[in-house]
Amino acid sequence: xxxxxxxxxxxxxxxxxxxxxxxxxxxxxxxxxxxxxxxxxxxxxxxxxxxxxxxxxxxxxxxxxxxxxxxxxxxxxxxxxxxxxxxxxxxxxxxxxxxxxxxxxxxxxxxxxxxxxxxxxxxxxxxxxxxxxxxxxxxxxxxxxxxxxxxxxxxxxxxxxxxxxxxxxxxxxxxxxxxxxxxxxxxxxxx
Amino acid sequence: xxxxxxxxxxxxxxxxxxxxxxxxxxxxxxxxxxxxxxxxxxxxxxxxxxxxxxxxxxxxxxxxxxxxxxxxxxxxxxxxxxxxxxxxxxxxxxxxxxxxxxxxxxxxxxxxxxxxxxxxxxxxxxxxxxxxxxxxxxxxxxxxxxxxxxxxxxxxxxxxxxxxxxxxxxxxxxxxxxxxxxxxxxxxxxxxxxxxxxxxxxxxxxxxxxxxxxxxxxxxxxxxxxxxxxxxxxxxxxxxxxxxxxxxxxxxxxxxx
Numbered sequence: 001x002x003x004x005x006x007x008x009x010x011x012x013x014x015x016x017x018x019x020x021x022x023x024x025x026x027x028x029x030x031x032x033x034x035x036x037x038x039x040x041x042x043x044x045x046x047x048x049x050x051x052x053x054x055x056x057x058x059x060x061x062x063x064x065x066x067x068x069x070x071x072x073x074x075x076x077x078x079x080x081x082x083x084x085x086x087x088x089x090x091x092x093x094x095x096x097x098x099x100x101x102x103x104x105x106x107x108x109x110x111x112x113x114x115x116x117x118x119x120x121x122x123x124x125x126x127x128x129x130x131x132x133x134x135x136x137x138x139x140x141x142x143x144x145x146x147x148x149x150x151x152x153x154x155x156x157x158x159x160x161x162x163x164x165x166x167x168x169x170x171x172x173x174x175x176x177x178x179x180x181x182x183x184x185x186x187x188x189x190x191x
Numbered sequence: 192x193x194x195x196x197x198x199x200x201x202x203x204x205x206x207x208x209x210x211x212x213x214x215x216x217x218x219x220x221x222x223x224x225x226x227x228x229x230x231x232x233x234x235x236x237x238x239x240x241x242x243x244x245x246x247x248x249x250x251x252x253x254x255x256x257x258x259x260x261x262x263x264x265x266x267x268x269x270x271x272x273x274x275x276x277x278x279x280x281x282x283x284x285x286x287x288x289x290x291x292x293x294x295x296x297x298x299x300x301x302x303x304x305x306x307x308x309x310x311x312x313x314x315x316x317x318x319x320x321x322x323x324x325x326x327x328x329x330x331x332x333x334x335x336x337x338x339x340x341x342x343x344x345x346x347x348x349x350x351x352x353x354x355x356x357x358x359x360x361x362x363x364x365x366x367x368x369x370x371x372x373x374x375x376x377x378x379x380x381x382x383x384x385x386x387x388x389x390x391x392x393x394x395x396x397x398x399x400x401x402x403x404x405x406x407x408x409x410x411x412x413x414x415x416x417x418x419x420x421x422x423x424x425x426x427x428x429x430x431x432x433x434x435x436x437x438x439x440x441x442x443x444x445x446x447x448x
Contacts, residue, residue: 030377072330075341098301106300111336112327139340 036151036162043168047150049161051092052124054150056165057131058082061143061172063179065135067113071181074137077172080182081136081148083117084190086129095120095154097134099167101142106149109134117187120154132187143172248364248387257389259367261298261381262308262337266391267291267344269311269361271351273399281318284353288314288395290363291328295342298381303336307383309347312362312390316355322347362392 041047046055059081065072072078085094097118098108109115116122117132124130138146150163211222233239251257256265272287274280280287290309296302306321327334328344337343351358367388368381 024377029379030372031379034378070330075329075343104299105339107338108301108303108336110338111303111334112330112332137338137341 034158036157036160038164039161040164043165046086047163047165048088049150049152049163051088051090051161052094052150052152052163053086053088054094054163054165055084056081056148056167057084059167059169060182061169061175062182063176064181065113066181066183070113072112073179076137076139077143077175078182079136079138079143079146079167079169080133080184081167082131082133082185083150084129084131085117085122085124087124087126089126091126092124092152093120093122094118094124094150094152096149096151096157096162097136098149099136099138099146100149100164101138102145103142105142107136107138107142109136113184118150122187127191129190130187131185131190133185135184140172140176143169249389251389251391253391253393255389255391256293256295257365257391258297259308259365259388260370261296261302261368262305263295263297264308264365265293266309266363266365266393267293268396269363269393270396270398271357275348278324278348280350282353285318286351286353286357286399288317288349288351288358288361289326290322290347290361291344292347292363293342293344294337296337296339298339301336301338305335305337305345306347307368308366310364310366310387311349312364313392314349314351314355314358314361314395316352318350318352323350324348357397358395360392361395362390365389365391 037050039047039049043056043059046053059079062078062080063073065078065080079099081097083097094117096108097115098106100106109118113135114121115134117130118134122130122132146167146169148163148165148167150165151157151160153160215222230238253266253268256263269288269290272289274283275287278287288311290311292309294305294308305325309322310320311317324333324347325335326332326346326348328346334345337345364387367384367386369384370379370381372379373382
C-alpha cells in the first residue's frame with residue numbers, strides 16, 4: 001500500500017510538471033504575450049498612444065533624396081512621410097519609426113542622415129505639436145503595402161503602445177522612372 | 192586496513208580511504224577491473240575516438256556568402272590604407288585596415304548591431320576587436336543600420352598600430368547569432384553565439400600609395416561643408432559620434448517646405 005501511495009505521488013508530481021510545461025509551450029508564446037499594444041488608425045487622423053499622438057499627414061516616394069548638398073540614392077525607393085507629433089500630458093520623445101511590408105519585414109528610418117524627429121532628438125511638449133518628414137528606404141516591390149509604425153520607445157517596445165497607420169502608396173513605377181531628388185522637411189513647430 | 196583510517200580526517204577523505212580500503216580488502220585487482228569496465232563502456236559511445244581539433248571554423252574563399260543568422264556576409268577583400276580623414280587615428284603612425292564586403296540582412300527587420308558581424312584575425316597590432324566603423328560604399332558615409340533584403344557593399348575599418356608589422360594576409364572571421372529562447376525570459380530573440388561561422392583568409396592589398404582606391408570620405412562632397420540654414424538644435428544628441436571623427440559628415444535636412 002505504501003509503495004502504491006509513493007508511486008501515486010510520483011505520478012501526480014510528473015503530471016503536474018507535464019501540465020505546466022504544456023501550458024508554457026501552448027500559444028501564445030512569450031514574444032506574443034509581450035508584444036507592443038498596437039494602436040491602429042487611419043492615414044490623416046491622430047492616432048493616440050500612451051504618451052504621444054501621431055498623424056501621418058502626407059506620404060510620397062522618391063528615387064533620390066537631397067540632404068543638404070548630398071544626393072542619396074537607394075537600391076529600392078525612398079518613402080518620405082510627413083508626420084505631426086504631439087505629446088499627451090508630459091514632454092515626450094518619439095524614438096522609433098518604421099514601416100512594415102506585407103510580408104512582415106520591418107524597415108526602420110535610415111541613419112544615412114540625422115532624423116531627429118524620430119530618433120529621440122526632438123522634445124515634444126504637450127500642446128505644442130511638431131511636424132516634419134522622415135525617410136525610409138524599402139525595396140520597390142514592398143512599397144505598395146506598407147504600414148507606418150511609430151513608438152516613443154527606442155529598442156524595447158514590449159508592452160508599450162505602438163501606432164500603426166496604413167500608408168496609401170499605390171505605384172512607385174513613375175517615381176523610379178523619374179529619379180528627381182526630393183528634400184526632406186526638418187522638424188518644426190506646428191502650433 | 193580499516194584501522195589505518197583516521198577519524199580526524201574530513202568526511203570526503205574518510206569516504207575515499209574507506210572505499211579504497213574495502214576494495215583492496217575484498218579484491219585487490221577489482222579497481223583495475225572497474226577502470227577497464229568504465230573504459231569499455233565509454234568506448235562503446237566513442238570515448239576512445241580521436242577528439243576533434245578545437246576552433247576549426249570552416250574556411251571559405253573570398254566572394255563566398257557566409258550565413259551568420261540575421262545576416263549574410265560575402266567578404267570581397269582586405270586593404271591597408273594610411274590617413275583617411277576625417278577618420279582619426281590614435282597615432283599618425285597607425286594604419287587603417289578595412290574589409291570590403293557585401294552584406295545582406297536576412298533577419299525580418301532592420302539591423303543596427305552591424306559591428307558584431309565580422310572580426311579580424313591573424314593581424315598583429317589591431318587596436319580594437321570590433322570594427323571602428325562601418326562605411327556604406329553607396330555614399331561613403333558611416334552607417335550602423337542596414338535593412339532586410341537590401342544587400343549593400345560596405346567597408347569595416349580597424350586601426351592598426353604603426354609599430355606592428357605590415358600584414359600580408361588577414362583572416363576575416365564572420366560571426367553569427369542564433370534565434371532562440373532566452374534562458375531567463377523565454378523570449379525568442381537573436382542571441383550571440385561563440386561560434387565563428389567561417390573564416391576568409393585573403394591577401395592584404397596595400398593601397399597607401401593610391402588613396403583613390405579607398406572608400407575615402409573625400410570621394411564625395413561633404414554636406415557638412417555647407418550646413419543647412421536652420422538645423423534644429425537638439426536637447427538630445429543624435430545617436431552618432433562626432434562627424435569630425437567619421438568618414439562622412441552627417442547631412443541635415445532642410446527646414447522649410
